[in-house]
Amino acid sequence: MKKLLILISILSCAFASSCCTPTEQQQPKKEMAFQMYSVRDLIGDPGKFAQNQAEVLKSLAEMGYTAVEAACYDNGKLYGLEPEEFKATIEAAGLKVLSTHTTRNLSDEEIQNRDFTEALKWWDQCIDAHKRAGCRYIVIPWCSVPPTLEALQVICDFYSEVGRRVNEAGMKLGYHNHSHEYQKVEDKVMLEYMLENTDSTNLFFEMDVYWTVRGQVAPVEMFKKYPGRFTLLHIKDDSEIGQSGMVGFDAIFNNAETAGLKGWIVELEHASTPDIMAGMKLSADYLLNAAFVKESYE
Numbered sequence: 345m346k347k348l349l350i351l352i353s354i355l356s357c358a359f360a361s362s363c364c365t366p367t368e369q370q371q372p373k374k375e376m377a378f379q380m381y382s383v384r385d386l387i388g389d390p391g392k393f394a395q396n397q398a399e400v401l402k403s404l405a406e407m408g409y410t411a412v413e414a415a416c417y418d419n420g421k422l423y424g425l426e427p428e429e430f431k432a433t434i435e436a437a438g439l440k441v442l443s444t445h446t447t448r449n450l451s452d453e454e455i456q457n458r459d460f461t462e463a464l465k466w467w468d469q470c471i472d473a474h475k476r477a478g479c480r481y482i483v484i485p486w487c488s489v490p491p492t493l494e495a496l497q498v499i500c501d502f503y504s505e506v507g508r509r510v511n512e513a514g515m516k517l518g519y520h521n522h523s524h525e526y527q528k529v530e531d532k533v534m535l536e537y538m539l540e541n542t543d544s545t546n547l548f549f550e551m552d553v554y555w556t557v558r559g560q561v562a563p564v565e566m567f568k569k570y571p572g573r574f575t576l577l578h579i580k581d582d583s584e585i586g587q588s589g590m591v592g593f594d595a596i597f598n599n600a601e602t603a604g605l606k607g608w609i610v611e612l613e614h615a616s617t618p619d620i621m622a623g624m625k626l627s628a629d630y631l632l633n634a635a636f637v638k639e640s641y642e
Contacts, residue, residue, distance in 0.1 A: 372632045375640045377411035377442045378404060379578065379611035383620055389416060390424025397423075401437035403621060407628040411442035413483070413609045420473045427476035435478075442607060443481035443550075443576065444474055445520065455490070455498045460505060467506050475513045481576060481607075482510055483518040483550050493530050493537065500541045507546030518576060520550040526559030539570045549573050551603070552611075554580035557591050564592075564599045572604035579608050583616040585627035586634075594636045605641045 380387065386400050387393040393416070401412075412434055416423045422430040422444070434441050448466040453459075474482050484503065490496045507517035525535035539549065551574045553563045567574060577596070582588040596603075610631070615623025631637050 375410050377413055377609040378409045379413045379609050381415040382612040393423040405438040407625050408632050411440040414444040417446040420469055427473045431478040441478040443483055444479050445483050445485040447484040455495050458498055460502055471513050481516050483520050485520045489524055489527055496529050504542055504546045518548045518550045521552055522555045523559035526561050548575035550576040552578035553596055563596050567599050567603040571602050574603040575606045577608040578611050580611045584623045586630040597636045
């Protein structure tokens, strides 16, 4: 009799589970940010943001995204808003402000003269704004390939000073790569020189895994060569995440501890259809259901 009751109980649970619709089933919960540049056609500037942000941010949060990486900072404001207002807007949608892409790099003349004066004034305002916006990370999204290692060293020294100031404000400074940083400056790969001539205290790296593959470099090999330096990752593909087969996302996430990973950000340059939100949903579903992606990397 006892065995019969146990069997009935098991069958009842199985039946109840099979009757649940997909929307009733518990969706996997993971810390997953998105780069706001992905939806630039919808909220990519102050005007578009003001008009569409409520609907767009709410939809992305419902897809499972939990945080944003901003991409529109100018003169103390983010997307045309005071930092506190931007933070409140993001949080009202159920999201967090994780990071931002912004920079004021040195001019050729400033590099030649090693003059950081005006650039650091810009950075001081930028740092203050992003602290007020609740950012944890400020990420430099671009630097052109300099002509000499001497010039590259000046850039490294500049980033180290900016990073020191970002640290004082309670945040961290990072550098985001494209494929051109895998070119050589004189006899040294640009990105490797930057990794070897900056201190991890002052500068981390946000590896864009797609552009690393495009640069003909294996992301995992960079993790192993420079362990602990890749605090953030840009998770990107030709279009929607996981569709091209060219990026080994399983190997990348399986080596997250070696990388030093603390967070990751989805970025879509474009989608395979005109509907970017459908592409964001497909990407979210792929990553939320991927067994190799952990709930958190903190």
